[in-house]
Amino acid sequence: MASATTPQQDVLALLAKRLKKHSILTPEDEAALGELDPRLETTARGVDLVRQGDRPDVSVFVLKGMVARYQTLAEGGRQYLSLHIAGDLPDLQSLFLQIMDHSVMALDAGEIALFPHTDLRRLILCAPSAGIALWRQTLIDAAMFRQAITNNGQRAAVERIAHVLCETFTRTHEIDLCKGQRCPLPLSQSQLGQLTGLSLVTVNRALQTLKRAGLAEVADGALTVLDWDGLQDRAGFDPGYLQVGRRGEAW
Amino acid sequence: MASATTPQQDVLALLAKRLKKHSILTPEDEAALGELDPRLETTARGVDLVRQGDRPDVSVFVLKGMVARYQTLAEGGRQYLSLHIAGDLPDLQSLFLQIMDHSVMALDAGEIALFPHTDLRRLILCAPSAGIALWRQTLIDAAMFRQAITNNGQRAAVERIAHVLCETFTRTHEIDLCKGQRCPLPLSQSQLGQLTGLSLVTVNRALQTLKRAGLAEVADGALTVLDWDGLQDRAGFDPGYLQVGRRGEAW
DNA sequence: CGGCACGTTGAAGTGACTCAATTCGCGTGG
DNA sequence: CCACGCGAATTGAGTCACTTCAACGTGCCG
Secondary structure, rough: EEEEEEHHHHHHEEEHHHHHHOOOOOOHHHHHHHHOOOOOEEEEOEEEOOOOOOOOOEEEEEEEEEEEEEOOOOOEEEEEEEEEEOOOOOOOOOOOOOOOOEEEEEEEOEEEEEEEEEHHHHHHHHHHHHHHHHHHHHHHHHHHHHHHHHHHHHOOOHHHHHHHHHHHHHHHHHOOEEOEEEEOOOOOOHHHHHHHOOOOOHHHHHHHHHHHOOOOOEEEHHHHHOHHHHHHHEEEEEEEHHHOOOOOOOO | OOOOOOHHHHHHHHHHHHHHHHOOOOOOHHHHHHHHOOOEEOOOOEEEOOOOOOOOOEEEEEOOOOEEEEEEEEEEOEEEEEEOOOOOOOOHHOOOOOOOEEEEEEEEEEEEEEEEEHHHHHHHOOHHHHHHHHHHHHHHHHHHHHHHHHHHHHHHHHHHHHHHHHHHHHHHHOOOOOOOEEEEEOOOOHHHHHHHOOOOOHHHHHHHHHHOOOEEEEEEEEEEEHHHHHHHHHHHOOOOHOOOOOOOOOO
């Protein structure tokens, strides 16, 4: 270990960094965050971290790799709801909604931290403005859900896929996970279909269309943006809902 | 006025009643809620209460009538995101997300109360567990969004419409807004289409199918459920996500 | 009475789906 | 080392659910 910090401290620093993207933390908040004691775990591709119907007593914090939320229908269908990257808290809502209405799974090998609900509750009590920051985090989640409803409901196949690519690129870019115009996207075409409500075949052809149009290319678990303006334009993508670079005043 | 209470007090009682559906309020919480000073307004059908892009400094609380949230695409398309009934806070998230990513409009004539953000912020500080209750309310919203994504993405037209009917009936029933098997649903078929991502014509035929199947009937701004079990079954409706009758322990 | 919003119906068009076959890369085990 | 199985991507072809277009009925309101 070259680092002088413990892995735990790194995790807490990442959490603080994420929250400070959209909220202002007081020194007391940061101190209270430092009291948290996450448990670290590694994840393997395709493994469920939390299952629909569970009553978790911890919340997941993504450190490395990509994680997805999905719902399962009684008939067996699967709908992916959202993708999550380092710094995200994909099931923070389980703090206050006891029973999971969806599952959380790892899309690839990665690392997560688990925060016990009891600790988070104490944090919220002791450091109210840190609590607000967490609340805001769940509100950004909800904004992404709204966007997904509109995307899946109003746009044709190619535009819909393009929008997913724009969102993924913007979010990974914000946390410096991109190498040039490339960012991770460890989803099969079939999973992309279950995310957008399209069939595998349609996804395949939509990706070809985007590639032939010189806009973007998806291969080997990565997205390469060939023409950002063009892609954004095609998708009708407006990143406002992601709240990047917006800091909630005081609170 | 036969009532010995002021309209304001009625509003605050309704808010407390709603929050107590899913959360436990302490006497201090209730007292703090009583300090709020909402402004009352009436709404007319089709009028926007808040617009996409706005930076509201109040949050809407629905008292009477139905309210909807919707997003507008640059190209002019409209996607309804959710329906809201008495006791709902359709733009509570504007407390912490400054810029509205969607609009809120009245679907019919009704009444609303407006809570200044400053008052709500003070409430959250003074009565943390009331704050949690409000947080939980926004989380239930998010759960409905997730359900909408899955509903619109995985189900065929008839089932999709059936699911909307089930959700509406369950929610209105819970707050005693139903008369027998009838509940309000002041949406045109065209709006129902913009809610489900279907065309007007498809909605019309789906409704006919449900009526001919003896499951449900929609007419004159109201839904009549003819066969609740059958409708639920057809829709694949599982009301768990609405959190009806679930009380968050402690907080 | 005329205009308009909404609902209904028929018919034609099409985007996306299903079905199905082929290819490729990769890991495994004979 | 190669046969094999498997997951994933690709491609063609036929079908279908839903869309679009268009016409018409109805009730309400000025």
